[in-house]
Structures are given as structure tokens and as C-alpha cells.
Amino acid sequence: MKYKKVLSTAMAVTLAGSLLAACSNDKNNNTASPSASATNSPAESQASQENKTPQEFRFTLASEPPSLDPALMTDAQSSIVASGLYDGLTRLNPEGVPEPAIAKEWTMSDDGKTYTFKLRDDAKWSNGDPVTANDFEYSWKRALNPETASEYAYMLFYLENGEKYNSGEGSADEVGVKAIDATTLEVKLNSATPYFNSLIAHYTYWPVHEASVDGKPEWAADAKTIVSNGPFLLKEWAHGDKLVLTKNPDYYNAANVNFDTVTISLVEDETTVYNLFETGKIDWIGAQAGVVPLDVTPKVLSEGKGEVKEIASTYYYLFNTKQKPFDNVKVRKALSMAIDRQAIIDNVTKANQTPAYGLIPPSIGGLDGTNFRVLYPDSDYFSENVEEAKKLLAEGLAEGGLDKFPETTLLYNTSEGHKAIAEAIIDMWRKNLGVEVKLSNQEWGTFLETRDAGQFGIARAGWGADFNHAINFSYDLIHPKSLNNDGKYDNQAVGKALDDAIVATDEKARLDLIAQAEKTAIADDMAILPLYYYTTVTMKKDGFEDVVSDYAGHLDWAFGKKTN
Amino acid sequence: MIRYILKKFGFMLVSLFCLVTATFVLMNAVPGSPLQSEKATSETIQKNLEAYYGLDKPLIVQYGIYLKNLVQGDLGISMKKKFQAVDKIISDSFSYSLKLGLVSVVTSVVAGCVLGIIAAMYHRKFLDNLAMIIAVIGLSIPSLVLAPLLQYVFAVKIKAFEVAGLNGPMDYVLPTIALSATSIAFIARLIRSTMIEVLNADFIKTAKAKGLAGHLIVWRHALRNSMLPVVTFLGFLMANVITGSVVIEKIFAIPGLGKFFVQSVSDRDYPLIMGITIFYAAILMVSRLLADIAYVLVDPRIRMSGGKGAK
Numbered sequence: 047m048k049y050k051k052v053l054s055t056a057m058a059v060t061l062a063g064s065l066l067a068a069c070s071n072d073k074n075n076n077t078a079s080p081s082a083s084a085t086n087s088p089a090e091s092q093a094s095q096e097n098k099t100p101q102e103f104r105f106t107l108a109s110e111p112p113s114l115d116p117a118l119m120t121d122a123q124s125s126i127v128a129s130g131l132y133d134g135l136t137r138l139n140p141e142g143v144p145e146p147a148i149a150k151e152w153t154m155s156d157d158g159k160t161y162t163f164k165l166r167d168d169a170k171w172s173n174g175d176p177v178t179a180n181d182f183e184y185s186w187k188r189a190l191n192p193e194t195a196s197e198y199a200y201m202l203f204y205l206e207n208g209e210k211y212n213s214g215e216g217s218a219d220e221v222g223v224k225a226i227d228a229t230t231l232e233v234k235l236n237s238a239t240p241y242f243n244s245l246i247a248h249y250t251y252w253p254v255h256e257a258s259v260d261g262k263p264e265w266a267a268d269a270k271t272i273v274s275n276g277p278f279l280l281k282e283w284a285h286g287d288k289l290v291l292t293k294n295p296d297y298y299n300a301a302n303v304n305f306d307t308v309t310i311s312l313v314e315d316e317t318t319v320y321n322l323f324e325t326g327k328i329d330w331i332g333a334q335a336g337v338v339p340l341d342v343t344p345k346v347l348s349e350g351k352g353e354v355k356e357i358a359s360t361y362y363y364l365f366n367t368k369q370k371p372f373d374n375v376k377v378r379k380a381l382s383m384a385i386d387r388q389a390i391i392d393n394v395t396k397a398n399q400t401p402a403y404g405l406i407p408p409s410i411g412g413l414d415g416t417n418f419r420v421l422y423p424d425s426d427y428f429s430e431n432v433e434e435a436k437k438l439l440a441e442g443l444a445e446g447g448l449d450k451f452p453e454t455t456l457l458y459n460t461s462e463g464h465k466a467i468a469e470a471i472i473d474m475w476r477k478n479l480g481v482e483v484k485l486s487n488q489e490w491g492t493f494l495e496t497r498d499a500g501q502f503g504i505a506r507a508g509w510g511a512d513f514n515h516a517i518n519f520s521y522d523l524i525h526p527k528s529l530n531n532d533g534k535y536d537n538q539a540v541g542k543a544l545d546d547a548i549v550a551t552d553e554k555a556r557l558d559l560i561a562q563a564e565k566t567a568i569a570d571d572m573a574i575l576p577l578y579y580y581t582t583v584t585m586k587k588d589g590f591e592d593v594v595s596d597y598a599g600h601l602d603w604a605f606g607k608k609t610n
Numbered sequence: 611m612i613r614y615i616l617k618k619f620g621f622m623l624v625s626l627f628c629l630v631t632a633t634f635v636l637m638n639a640v641p642g643s644p645l646q647s648e649k650a651t652s653e654t655i656q657k658n659l660e661a662y663y664g665l666d667k668p669l670i671v672q673y674g675i676y677l678k679n680l681v682q683g684d685l686g687i688s689m690k691k692k693f694q695a696v697d698k699i700i701s702d703s704f705s706y707s708l709k710l711g712l713v714s715v716v717t718s719v720v721a722g723c724v725l726g727i728i729a730a731m732y733h734r735k736f737l738d739n740l741a742m743i744i745a746v747i748g749l750s751i752p753s754l755v756l757a758p759l760l761q762y763v764f765a766v767k768i769k770a771f772e773v774a775g776l777n778g779p780m781d782y783v784l785p786t787i788a789l790s791a792t793s794i795a796f797i798a799r800l801i802r803s804t805m806i807e808v809l810n811a812d813f814i815k816t817a818k819a820k821g822l823a824g825h826l827i828v829w830r831h832a833l834r835n836s837m838l839p840v841v842t843f844l845g846f847l848m849a850n851v852i853t854g855s856v857v858i859e860k861i862f863a864i865p866g867l868g869k870f871f872v873q874s875v876s877d878r879d880y881p882l883i884m885g886i887t888i889f890y891a892a893i894l895m896v897s898r899l900l901a902d903i904a905y906v907l908v909d910p911r912i913r914m915s916g917g918k919g920a921k
Contacts, residue, residue: 113693115692193662195658197659199658214658264687267691284865285691285698286865312865318774318863321762321774322773325765490876495641495643496641529652530649
């Protein structure tokens, strides 16, 4: 009998424990109140009364934003959330064109090196303080401060002495940004940078509120301590679970903000995301905010339930140009020409990707509203031609003193998708060229280290846009000095063209130089094996307008609305 | 008993120390770094980051600093989830895993016992076969298959439950079934076989001869004796289930600890890897200790070694 009592007591304790745990957690969820609730104005309730349709937007992210501190952000997840919370000097519209935001207007000096921004005087922080030029000066210098340890500090290296300060040699006072008065910001650059007004829309250039940030590195990890200046306020951040944003009634452009509540759930599993959409629990999938599962993509597209949109990312393979046989240009060309890219898109990737024969994706801007790829098509860089490829391979191997294709490995980071593509490609090489290439996959962290160290023959790679300019896809990938040039491609002519492009004063001349460098690197040298330009498949519930995938393939939702 | 527990506790501390050391060494030996990203960063930025996180110091110094902080109860700050304290990440996510885990443990034990008892009492009859068929199905379908199946059938098609999340009591149903299926089956089989054995033992025959009612025999004598292996298994089950299942948490979008553990390893988030490993180990050790103690309580024949006997 005694033992029975013990058992039943134990049982009771267990049950009580689980109940207690349940209670305490509910409490936690409720206590996450917005820092701005104190400043709530009647405007919010009025706005929601005008619209009969409840203005709520719900989507998912696969993982939690690592940070909502603009200086520390590095990824798409963070930027999708934070683009609703902060407002920079300019803001990119979905086409990637900068529009005035906190900056009303600006002037540029004749040499293109000095910008003077005139700030609007009605912008406020979520705690009621005005947004001033001093905030921008503080924030940019903070991101450059070596002690802040910002990974994206290099986005600010365009500023005079920015890099010097970040390397610990210069001082903050030397950095080329200065608040002349509360609404005037003067910026000095190292060289003329015509895409600067688009750069300042990037999150590394967003302002933070000095008094809430200084000496409190943990300020951006909690909804209660985040002070922001954008169209939305962070009401709740249940780590690992969800984020809830509400309309900022004090936003200067609040009249154009429609959503009252935006709920972002953190859901990793693609099928679960799709099921949530099918059962009406979320309103959107795609553009880095959830992925339409590959097995349902063809069905979704054929039934017209989804849309395909080009995004600014390129999928390619790197050749280790310092290793035999890939040091020979004919071998590289042969391998590239023996691939049927459209067949891979139709049978493996299945989301209407665009075959890539160059580096710069179609959605990257060019001149006067015409995209770069339209002005400089990549279709004549090379052609897929098996016979020609066979001939080139034989010649290339002979030139390299090889009697047969040596044993090589194609390295990719572990993923079903990358594996399927790699298998299709080595199969094409086997059938078309009689070449055997082995596959090897590594977990992400290991893969990056191996690729960085150049320990590969061929390796998978992908590149997405940091800002909307072709230089972002050329300088970074093929310049001999670029740290991202892992294939160690080294053509001084390409380097020179890109160096000239950076300092060119005329935009047309700049783009000509970039196109020339790209053409040399691919058509002449086949430094990199381009495969396709990414697309994103998006699905949205009926009635939502102006929620779209932007040029880079990130969900842009801040000014969306629901119409029925 | 007290001395026994103290001794066990001492062993636990030594094991934890070994574990911390081994994890620290292995973690740093694996290629990759928490500061690595796909886009290369310049040397100055890399230097700033390393200095900030103390990764520029020699490994042995980093180890010393970590131990010093650990002794003071400081698990550090995550390197990837910027400025979130590791102990907060663990306590937040563990509350989800614990709740779901406890519900599953209770479900497993109750359902497992019921199935097992039925099977034993109707040995070699229809109900026995039925219970064992259910058990075999439960054992052989992995949660990786069962969870999406449950989700598709009951949430997407029948719409009786939510697809994902843990917001109300009903949301526990599907993850609990997916999480408990294997252990229900395991416990049922365990109970069945020991109970069949116990039911044939002499003392049960005596009880029957005494004229004790059938249900009393099962409840008071047979079940308690059959519980022994279950109690042993329970220690293991508790530790296993409350620390969170990666698969179930992923499919039902539950922000539990299992998810963070896997993510911390692929992120090379050193402080988070260390924190969760230590936490897991501590949970495992404590559950085993509790199982040992429970063993004594259930079966007075077992005496704690070194003690004067349990009471």
C-alpha cells in the first residue's frame, strides 16, 4: 500500500508540474507588451474602423532573425522583418529603385563624392523622439566601430575613412559623415558612387536610437527594448515561435500603411508551411518567407495558384583554376558546353529558372529603367554544343599533357536539391564527354571552409544581391583580388576593367566596362560555370495587394493591403 | 540512501566535467567557425569579430574562461542569435519540450500499460493479437513518417486539429501521438511479457488459491511486479522525450530544444552547443538517478549498495 501511495504521489506531482509549466508559459506570452503601447494614439483604432476588411497579414520564416540590430544584420530573414521596423534615408521600391524616405531630398557635388541630405522633420522614433541627422551619424559610426564587430561594416567602406576606422587605425571623427544640423546630413565618399542612393536603403545604413542602444548590446533581442522608426512596431517576439508587428500610428507616412497586424511564425518544414497555407493559417509563401515544396511546385504552377518571379541570384559551379585539368580553358569550356541547362530546369529544379550563360541576373537594374541583362544579353557568350565540347576537351587534355581526364570530385553542400542537380550534370558529362566525375557532399560549415581553402576541383556556389547593381555580381566573383573568388581566377585585364568601372564617372561607361569584364571571364575564359538564374515561386491568398517578391527575391510587405 | 545519492551526485559532476572538456575539444576540432559566412569578409572585419567573441585567444585560454564562467553559472551569449543569453534560450525552448514530453510520457505509460495488461490477461486470444498488432505498427512506423501522415489526415483533410503550433490543449494531440507511438508499443510489449511470467508465478497462484478477486490480483500483485522493467525504461524515456524530438518539433513547428540543438551545431554556435550539451547531459543523469531511486521504491528487494538499506 505504501508504495502505491508513493506512485500516485509521483503521478500527481508530474501532472501538477505540467500544469504549472503550462500556466507559467501563458504568462510569458502575455507579458510581451509593446514598448510603444504607452504612446498609442487614437489614430490606430480609427484606421482600423475605416477598413471593413481586417487588415492582417500572416507569413512564415524558416528560421528566426539572428538579429534585428541594423548594424549586425546579415541575412534575408532579418531584413524581411526589419524592413517593416526601420526606415533609412531612402527605401527601395519592389523594382529595386530608391525612393525618398527619411531623406526628403539630396544634392550631389560635381565630383560625385559629397552628398548633402535634407531630412524630413516629422519622422519620429517609437518612443516619441524625433529622428535627426545626428542619429544617422551615430549609427553609421557605430556600425564602423571595431568594437561593434559588424560583419557587414564593409557596406560602409564607401565612406571616407570608413575602412580606416573599422580597422582600428583611424578615429570616428575622420569618418565622412557629419550632421550639419538636426535635418542636414553631409556625407563624403572615397570615390563617386552613383548607386549610393540605393546603398543607403540597405539595412547597414539604417538609423538606431542612440540612448536605447549605447552600451546595451542586447537591445535588439527583445520586443520591449527595440526602439525603431519604421511603419511598424515590434509588439511581440516569442523567440523560436513567432513575431507580431503592429502598425506604427506615429509613422510619418502612416496613411499609406494598411496592415494593422502582421504575424510572422517561425516554421522550418516546407510541407508544414504549405499545409498552413492550404488550411488558411497563412497568407503568403515564397521569396525567402517560406518555400513552396518542390514536389507540389509543378501542380501549383499548372493550376495557376502560384507565380514565378526572377530574383537577383545566380547558381553556378566554381572551377579550381589552379588545379589540373581545370587550369586549361578548353577543358573548362568543354564541361560548360556539354550541359543542357534547360533540361535541368525542366526536370530537376522545375521552377522556370532562366538558363545562365553569364553572371549578372536579369532582375539587376541597368540604365534608365532598362535592366542590365537586356542591355548586355548573355546569350552569345557561349553555346551548348556537345560536338564542339568533345573537340575542346580532347585538345585541352592534350595541351595539359594528359592522356585521359583525371579523377576529380564535384563538391556541394549537403542538400537534396543540390544533389539532384549535381547528379544530372555528372550524368551529362558522362554521356556527352565520356568523363567520370565523382560527387562529394559536405555539411555547410565544413563545405565553406573547404571551398575557401581551395580544396576542390569543381564546387557548387550561389550568389545573391547585396544591392541592385551589376558591380555586385562582377567585382565580387571574378576580380582577382576579391575574397569571394574561390576558384582563384586571375585575369588582370578583368581586374583592370572592374577597377576602372568603380571609378568611372559616367554610368554608361561603367556598365560597358562591367559587361566587358563579364564577357571576358565567361566567353573567353569560362572562369566560372554558370547554370541558372534563380526564381522564386510565390503563393498568396486572394485579396492581398502590394505584397511582392522584390528584385532580390525578398518578400516586400510593408505597404501591402487587403482589399476584400 | 543519502550516502548513495551523494556518491552518485559526485560521479555526475565528474562525468559532466569530462563531457564539457570533450565537447569543447571536439567542437573546436570540427572544420568551420561561428564567424564564417558564405560571403567572405575582409581581414579587418574578421579580426574585429574574433576579438569581440574572444576567439582570437589560444584555445586553452578560451577553455579556462569558459570553465570559470560555467562554475559561476554563466553559460554565455549565443554567437549567432545575437545577444540572446544561452540559459534563456534553453529555458524558453525547454518549457515547450518539457510540456509536450511529460504529456507523452504519461500517455505512453497509461496507454502502454493498458494495452500490455489486456494482452497478458487475454494471452493468445483475439485481444492479445490485436494489442500486439497495434504495438508492432507503433514500433515500426518512424515518427518521420507518422507525424506528416497525422498532420495530413487530421489537420489538412479532416481539419480536426491545427497543422502546427502549440497554442491550445488540442494542439498537443497530434504531436503527442507521433511522439508516444514507439514508447507505447515498447511498454505494451514489456508489460505483456513480464506480466505473463508473473501471472504464472507461485505467489499469484497462492493469491488465486486464497480466493482474491481477479482484478485485485492483477492490480495489486501482478502489475506492480511487472512495472519494474517499465520503471527502468521510464528513466530513459523521460530523458529522451522531454529534451525534445527534432523531427516532431520541425514538422509541428514547435519551438522546442531539439531544434535549437541541431541548429546550434550547424551554425557552429559554440556557446549554444556547449550549453545545450551540458543541459542534456544533466537531464539524462538526473533521470537515471531518479529511475534508480524509483526502482528501490517499487521493489523493496533491491537495496542501495553502501547504505544501510532503503526505507
